[in-house]
Amino acid sequence: SQTIHQWPATLVQPVGSPLSLECTVEGTSNPNLYWYRQAAGRGLQLLFYSVGIGQISSEVPQNLSASRPQDRQFILSSKKLLLSDSGFYLCACTYNEQFFGPGTRLTVL
Amino acid sequence: AQSVAQPEDQVNVAEGNPLTVKCTYSVSGNPYLFWYVQYPNRGLQFLLKYITGDNLVKGSYGFEAEFNKSQTSFHLKKPSALVSDSALYFCAVRDEYPLGGATNKLIFGTGTLLAVQP
Numbered sequence: 001s002q003t004i005h006q007w008p009a010t011l012v013q014p015v016g017s018p019l020s021l022e023c024t025v026e027g028t029s030n031p032n033l034y035w036y037r038q039a040a041g042r043g044l045q046l047l048f049y050s051v052g053i054g055q056i057s058s059e060v061p062q063n064l065s066a067s068r069p070q071d072r073q074f075i076l077s078s079k080k081l082l083l084s085d086s087g088f089y090l091c092a093c094t095y096n097e098q099f100f101g102p103g104t105r106l107t108v109l
Numbered sequence: 110a111q112s113v114a115q116p117e118d119q120v121n122v123a124e125g126n127p128l129t130v131k132c133t134y135s136v137s138g139n140p141y142l143f144w145y146v147q148y149p150n151r152g153l154q155f156l157l158k159y160i161t162g163d164n165l166v167k168g169s170y171g172f173e174a175e176f177n178k179s180q181t182s183f184h185l186k187k188p189s190a191l192v193s194d195s196a197l198y199f200c201a202v203r204d205e206y207p208l209g210g211a212t213n214k215l216i217f218g219t220g221t222l223l224a225v226q227p
Contacts, residue, residue, distance in 0.1 A: 004152075032213050044153075044199070044217040090152055094213040097143060098201075100152035 002027035004101035006091050012107045019064075019078040021104050023091030026072070031093040033074040035066055038088040038103075050074060081108045111136045113202050115218035122190045123226050130185040130221045132200030141203040142183040143215065144174055146196050153199060159183060170194070190225045197222050 003026045013019060025031055035047040046059045048066035056066050063082050067075045074091055086108045091101040112135045122128045134140055141160055145153040157168025164176045174185045185198060201215040 034214070042197075043219045046214065049214060088150075092153075097155050097158055098153075098213070098215055099155065100145075102152045103150070105150065 002031070002093060002095050002099055004091055004093060004099060006089075006101040006104050008104060009102065010105045010107075012109060013081050014109055015083055016080045019076070019081050019085070019106070021076040021089055021091075021106070023074040023076075023101055024072055025074075025093045028072075028093065028095050030071060031095060033068065034092040034094075034098070035074065035076050036090040036092065038090060039086075044090070048076070083108050111202060111216050113200050113216055113218040115198075115200055115221045117221050118219075119222045119224060121224045121226065124192050125189050128187050128190045128194070128223065128225070130198050130200075130223060132183045132185065132218060133181050134183060134200075134202045135181060136202055140183075142174075142176065143201040143203070144168065144172070144183075144185050145199045145201065145217075146170075147199065147220075148196050156185070156198075190223075192225050192227050195223055195225045 005024045007022055032051050034049045036044045037047055038044050048056055048058055050056050050068045053068055053071055064078050086106055089104045092098045114133045116131055120130055143158045144156040146156055147153045156172050157166050157174055159166045159176045167173045172187050174183055176183050197220045199220050200218040203215050
């Protein structure tokens with residue numbers, strides 16, 4: 001069965017600093033991968049998805065970017081964080097249904 | 110456009126009583142429907158899905174959901190609630206695979222907080 005790892009688990013960053021969140025997947029190959037943000041502990045917003053290495057689709061314009069350098073690695077980045085980037089970031093992959101990682105809690109101060 | 114609605118922000122139920130968490134959907138093709146549960150500061154956990162077949166779908170932890178095409182609903186149910194069922198529940202829909210490939214993107218509802226009182 002597939003397992004999704006995310007790190008770090010929590011992160012506190014100042015406004016204007018860079019960001020790199022990592023997601024890796026075990027137990028499946030060539031998965032579809034997704035980055036979601038959950039603000040205020042509620043609704044999920046799909047940020048990016050990828051159907052293969054180097055293939056990234058952005059769902060909403062924003063301060064963030066994503067990359068997929070390897071089949072089972074998905075990275076979420078920013079050059080300069082904004083206060084509004086705070087939230088709970090979830091990585092997911094699809095194998096029949098979507099499975100989610102444990103999430104990263106990002107606080108931008 | 111595809112959409113999912115969860116009309117209740119919160120559902121309160123006493124332990125031992127039946128529970129229902131409501132979900133309605135709107136899609137252009139045949140719906141693929143899902144329920145997920147989220148405990149505080151955790152990722153989402155898959156509960157159950159409807160793809161085709163029987164309208165009553167059984168899932169994890171004693172949960173089940175009833176697909177109703179005429180009412181475009183997919184309500185989550187459990188005959189007897191437990192305090193440990195208290196969590197945030199999400200309904201989601203995925204449209205049929207588009208021609209040329211599938212992104213398998215899900216559209217999530219806004220979530221319903223289930224509070225089970227002892």
